[in-house]
Each structure stands twice: as structure tokens, then as C-alpha cells.
Amino acid sequence: MNKKTIKDIDVNGKRVLVRCDFNVPLDKETGKITNDLRIKAAIPTIQYLLDHNAKVILCSHLGKPKGEVKKSLSLKPVAEKLSEYLGFEVKLAKDIVGESAKELVANLEEGKAILLENVRFDAREEENNTEFSKELASIADIYVNDAFGTAHRAHSSTAGVAEFLPSVAGFLIEKEVQMLGDKLNNPQRPFVAILGGAKVSDKIKVIENLLTKVDTIIIGGGMTYTFLKAMGYEIGNSICELDRIDIAKETLEKAKNAGVKLVFPKDTVCADEFKNDANQKVVPSTNIPEGYQGLDIGPEAILEFTEILKNAKTVMWNGPLGVFEFENFAKGTNAIAKVLSEINAVTVVGGGDSVSAIEKGGFSNKITHVSTGGGASLEFLEGKPLPGIECLDNK
Ligand code: AMP
Numbered sequence: 001m002n003k004k005t006i007k008d009i010d011v012n013g014k015r016v017l018v019r020c021d022f023n024v025p026l027d028k029e030t031g032k033i034t035n036d037l038r039i040k041a042a043i044p045t046i047q048y049l050l051d052h053n054a055k056v057i058l059c060s061h062l063g064k065p066k067g068e069v070k071k072s073l074s075l076k077p078v079a080e081k082l083s084e085y086l087g088f089e090v091k092l093a094k095d096i097v098g099e100s101a102k103e104l105v106a107n108l109e110e111g112k113a114i115l116l117e118n119v120r121f122d123a124r125e126e127e128n129n130t131e132f133s134k135e136l137a138s139i140a141d142i143y144v145n146d147a148f149g150t151a152h153r154a155h156s157s158t159a160g161v162a163e164f165l166p167s168v169a170g171f172l173i174e175k176e177v178q179m180l181g182d183k184l185n186n187p188q189r190p191f192v193a194i195l196g197g198a199k200v201s202d203k204i205k206v207i208e209n210l211l212t213k214v215d216t217i218i219i220g221g222g223m224t225y226t227f228l229k230a231m232g233y234e235i236g237n238s239i240c241e242l243d244r245i246d247i248a249k250e251t252l253e254k255a256k257n258a259g260v261k262l263v264f265p266k267d268t269v270c271a272d273e274f275k276n277d278a279n280q281k282v283v284p285s286t287n288i289p290e291g292y293q294g295l296d297i298g299p300e301a302i303l304e305f306t307e308i309l310k311n312a313k314t315v316m317w318n319g320p321l322g323v324f325e326f327e328n329f330a331k332g333t334n335a336i337a338k339v340l341s342e343i344n345a346v347t348v349v350g351g352g353d354s355v356s357a358i359e360k361g362g363f364s365n366k367i368t369h370v371s372t373g374g375g376a377s378l379e380f381l382e383g384k385p386l387p388g389i390e391c392l393d394n395k
Contacts, residue, residue, distance in 0.1 A: 018045065021148060021372060040085070041172050050113060130160065133160030137164035144168055146173055152388070153388065180371060200247065204247055219263065230245045236270065266285060302336070315343070321333045
């Protein structure tokens with residue numbers, strides 16, 4: 001990575017503002033954190049700064065309060081979790097850059113951390129408002145961005161503030177860029193990408209960018225059917241973006257010219273309704289009967305994909321291969337998650353749903369890299385510059 005990281009600067013005794021991605025899922029009833037992967041992922045950076053005597057000022061957004069103070073989206077549960085992981089009380093400011101935050105910063109000791117309240121309680125955050133960026137900068141000497149999950153957004157705390165302070169990346173951003181960038185740009189071959197999810201429109205740029213890098217792309221999930229329709233097959237009532245048929249045709253042509261194999265599921269588990277206990281049957285993906293919609297890849301497809309993956313040396317996976325929220329149509333996605341955990345290859349998984357499948361199966365520690373960024377990892381894979389990374393100081 002060509003950006004400076006916390007290892008490239010002296011943080012001793014400095015007030016360091018660290019933008020993390022503590023946007024964790026909360027239980028609607030109890031308000032408790034249901035998955036703290038993002039908090040855990042931020043710890044190495046925070047611990048490094050504490051060990052090097054910095055005064056650490058943490059900040060993040062949580063949910064979508066839309067510029068209003070909402071008690072249910074307070075970072076209080078995050079402060080409690082951080083206190084547990086760091087072994088001392090991480091105090092939560094009552095505001096972002098107001099009296100409470102300023103007082104906590106003024107009293108902050110070296111080697112200790114505090115947390116500012118949800119930055120999206122102020123509408124100026126998402127507007128990337130210059131005054132708000134300056135106010136954030138005014139309470140610190142150095143800015144560290146470690147919020148990979150929000151790095152595709154140009155907001156005050158993810159990008160704007162970098163104009164006013166020396167700005168560097170934390171370890172999480174460094175690792176994400178290494179894994180999604182360097183490792184996939186110089187892959188061990190064969191390099192296989194697996195792309196699933198609902199829509200072609202969301203993934204088309206990723207496919208195009210990957211065509212210059214991969215040997216094979218396995219396509220699953222809802223977007224399969226737009227491609228199959230583009231090839232002239234019967235897809236019954238399966239999800240299909242009719243306005244993307246031409247783009248799908250172009251992509252098929254581009255893949256052919258690039259010498260990249262696009263592999264579609266040979267068979268499909270289709271259903272007569274979009275629900276978990278619908279009547280289902282396995283049919284060839286090229287001939288889905290009228291009144292039925294494809295909701296998962298079939299057993300033959302699982303076998304074929306497994307064989308391809310067993311020979312791969314690098315695998316990147318983004319998006320579920322079926323409607324995995326319905327247990328009866330989660331088999332394909334779960335099977336692929338398991339295969340990824342068993343093969344001897346560099347495996348990189350991004351996107352909320354595929355990450356959930358990996359976690360649900362208990363495979364996280366058998367995957368080379370599980371990305372913390374859904375939208376951010378997709379935009380990165382599209383080859384787009386991420387504002388939260390672009391804004392940092394070059395090496
Ligand atoms: P994405 O956010 O694009 O990764 O898409 C994830 C969503 O795609 C999940 O909610 C899945 O239920 C949905 N999905 C996957 N396969 C299908 C399918 N065959 N038909 C309809 N939706 C699907």
C-alpha cells in the first residue's frame with residue numbers, strides 16, 4: 001500500500017483520532033451487540049496506539065440516525081465491549097465534539113482511550129461538512145482511519161478531517177488493502193472468483209474488473225438467471241433484470257475475449273413460491289418450468305463448483321449462491337462456505353451475506369481473510385478509489 005500507516009509516524013503523547021467501523025448489529029429488544037467482529041477487528045490498531053503512549057480518541061457511526069440524537073443508536077454498548085477487550089474503562093462522551101468530548105480529551109492520559117458519541121448524530125457528518133471536519137480535527141493531533149467498512153463514503157470523519165491533520169491508515173485498512181488488493185492483483189493461479197447475490201446490476205463492474213485478473217468466475221445466486229436469459233434459456237419465474245440482458249450479453253462476450261471461463265450452475269433448486277416451505281424441485285438451470293423460480297444452486301452444481309475450487313490457489317467469494325435466508329435454499333451457499341474452509345488456497349470472502357455464511361458455519365478461522373466491508377469491498381473490487389483511503393498521506 002502506498003499510504004502511510006500508524007507505523008510510519010510517531011504517536012507518543014499525541015492525541016490520535018481513530019475512525020473505526022463500530023457499526024455492529026444490535027438486538028432490537030435488548031439493545032445488545034449480536035456480532036462484534038468489527039470491534040475485534042479494530043483492536044490491533046487501538047492496542048498498538050495504546051502501547052505507544054498515544055491518547056486515543058475513538059469515533060464511529062452506528063446505524064442511520066440521520067443527524068438526530070437517538071438513544072437506541074448510542075455507542076454505549078460499544079464502549080462497554082471495548083472496555084472489556086482493552087481491560088480498562090473506555091469512557092463514552094455525551095457528544096461528538098461538544099463540551100463532554102472536549103473535557104474527556106483534556107483529561108485523557110497517555111496509553112488510554114475514550115469514545116466519542118455516534119458521529120451520525122450530527123447531520124454534518126454525512127454532508128462531509130468542512131466546519132464539522134475542522135471541529136473533529138481540533139481535538140486531535142493525528143488522524144487514523146481504520147474504518148474499512150465505511151471507506152467508500154466521503155464523510156467528515158472518514159475523509160474530510162484528513163485535510164486538517166496528518167493522516168494515516170490503521171492496521172485493518174492496511175490488511176484489507178493487502179488482501180483485496182495486492183493478493184488478488186498478484187494471485188497464485190488458478191484464481192477463481194465466486195460471485196453470487198441478487199442482481200447483475202450490483203456486480204457487473206466487479207465482474208468486468210475481475211476479467212483482467214481471474215482464470216474462472218463461478219456465477220450463482222439470483223444474477224445467474226439474467227445471464228441464462230441472455231443466452232436464450234427458459235428461466236421460468238426466476239428473478240431477472242430484463243434491462244440488463246444486453247449488458248449480460250456484452251459481459252459474456254468480454255469474458256470470452258479475455259479467456260476467462262464463466263461457469264454457471266448446471267442445475268437449480270426451484271420453488272413454486274418465494275418462501276422457505278415452498279414446493280421445490282431440482283431442474284436443469286437451462287430449463288426452469290413456468291411458475292417456478294430458481295432459489296438455490298443444485299447438487300450437480302455444488303459438485304462441479306467444488307471440483308473447480310479444489311484446484312484453485314486463490315479464491316475470492318462475494319455474495320450468496322441462493323436465498324440463503326431460507327434454510328431450505330441455503331444448501332448451496334453453506335456447501336461452498338465449507339469447501340472454502342477446506343481447500344489449500346488463499347481465500348478471501350467479502351460482502352455481508354457470504355461473511356454470515358462463513359461465520360454461521362464456524363469457518364472464519366479457516367479463511368485467509370474475511371473482509372469487514374460489504375459495500376466498501378465491492379467498490380474496491382470494482383477498482384474504484386475509496387475516499388477514506390485516498391485522503392490519507394502517501395508514503
Ligand atoms: P447481494 O446483496 O447482491 O449480495 O444479494 C444478497 C441477496 O441475494 C440475498 O438476500 C439473497 O436472498 C438474494 N438471492 C440470492 N439468490 C437469489 C435467487 N436465486 N433469487 C432471489 N434472490 C436471491
